Amino acid sequence: MFLQALVCAIALAGASATDSKLARAYVDAVHDLNVKHARDPGKETEEELAKKLPPPALKALESLLKEKSSPELTQALQECSEAALDLARVEDFAKIRARLAKDAPADAAKLDTMLARPRFVLRGVGGLDEQYLEHFADVFQGVLEAYDEVFGFAEFSKVPGKKLRVRVHLEQKIERAPHFGPEFPYHSEIDFPVIDAKKLASPTPEGKMLFFGLCHELGHVIAMWDTPGKQVDYHQWADYTGFVIVEHLASRKDAPAWMKDLKDARWRTLTIQRKEVKDAKPALDSDKGVMATLIGLHDRVGPKTIGTAINALDAEDKRMRINRVRYYKFEELKKALLVVVAKDKDKKRAVEELLP
Ligand SMILES: [Zn+2]
Numbered sequence: 001m002f003l004q005a006l007v008c009a010i011a012l013a014g015a016s017a018t019d020s021k022l023a024r025a026y027v028d029a030v031h032d033l034n035v036k037h038a039r040d041p042g043k044e045t046e047e048e049l050a051k052k053l054p055p056p057a058l059k060a061l062e063s064l065l066k067e068k069s070s071p072e073l074t075q076a077l078q079e080c081s082e083a084a085l086d087l088a089r090v091e092d093f094a095k096i097r098a099r100l101a102k103d104a105p106a107d108a109a110k111l112d113t114m115l116a117r118p119r120f121v122l123r124g125v126g127g128l129d130e131q132y133l134e135h136f137a138d139v140f141q142g143v144l145e146a147y148d149e150v151f152g153f154a155e156f157s158k159v160p161g162k163k164l165r166v167r168v169h170l171e172q173k174i175e176r177a178p179h180f181g182p183e184f185p186y187h188s189e190i191d192f193p194v195i196d197a198k199k200l201a202s203p204t205p206e207g208k209m210l211f212f213g214l215c216h217e218l219g220h221v222i223a224m225w226d227t228p229g230k231q232v233d234y235h236q237w238a239d240y241t242g243f244v245i246v247e248h249l250a251s252r253k254d255a256p257a258w259m260k261d262l263k264d265a266r267w268r269t270l271t272i273q274r275k276e277v278k279d280a281k282p283a284l285d286s287d288k289g290v291m292a293t294l295i296g297l298h299d300r301v302g303p304k305t306i307g308t309a310i311n312a313l314d315a316e317d318k319r320m321r322i323n324r325v326r327y328y329k330f331e332e333l334k335k336a337l338l339v340v341v342a343k344d345k346d347k348k349r350a351v352e353e354l355l356p
Pocket of ligand 1: 235
């Protein structure tokens with residue numbers, strides 16, 4: 001009896017060691033590729049990077065998928081699933097998900113889902129199916145394209161080439177609004193809570209402006225200003241870009257179909273904000289002052305010029321970075337703007353008046 005138990009224990013330990021060894025091979029290979037890319041991104045896209053996964057790593061995953069069910073296997077598969085998400089390996093993710101679903105059919109509907117498009121990867125958490133992610137992807141892509149049309153920012157993710165991530169998670173109640181997660185080493189991620197697995201509507205019945213939140217968070221992804229302990233933009237930049245993008249999408253004559261459930265423009269637009277700060281003087285030492293400065297720049301030099309100046313700063317890449325996230329200062333923006341508007345007297349004067 002004792003001997004039998006011992007033999008069993010050894011067999012289990014053996015299985016678990018194999019599982020974790022196979023998982024390690026896959027996870028480490030993904031990690032190595034991401035580290036190498038982050039060190040020298042060049043022009044490489046994540047799609048190109050994902051194709052570089054060494055064949056032995058893929059073979060390890062294939063072998064793992066054939067292992068016997070056990071809690072150790074589940075854990076090993078979950079680790080590989082995280083790695084697949086980290087390198088936008090959609091097919092690997094799908095195979096792992098199918099195996100996890102087969103092993104625990106009762107929980108299958110709650111398993112994470114994944115969708116990748118050229119510019120981003122979505123992860124659905126807590127019971128959001130692929131159909132939901134498709135719809136969310138249309139919205140997110142539309143927002144990114146609006147940013148392209150209005151500002152023309154060249155860089156979104158903090159590591160060039162890496163796709164943006166949005167972690168969309170289903171909650172009973174939204175405790176924390178959408179937010180930018182700067183902590184991930186190889187990509188920029190937005191954390192996005194939702195309360196309805198069938199439909200993306202905003203504001204929520206409780207008044208949470210999820211759509212404005214998404215547009216706002218992309219502003220943070222593009223450019224951070226406030227640093228711990230030091231206020232620079234008084235958290236106005238992301239509000240400014242958020243207002244601009246919501247207004248842009250809501251006022252389009254050929255508004256996309258998905259806009260019908262996103263009604264934030266009734267409360268959050270640049271036009272509304274312009275009225276709110278109409279008595280505030282442009283300044284860099286208060287929230288209203290910064291908002292008046294940004295709206296002043298928007299109206300007098302234009303958002304494309306702002307985008308071009310930010311792109312010039314990114315191309316130089318001399319700004320401060322914390323955990324690879326880009327941080328900007330108004331002195332730097334002013335210098336870059338003055339180069340862009342050098343031949344336009346009115347715009348030059350606007351920059352000099354608005355940014356001391
Ligand atoms: Zn914010």
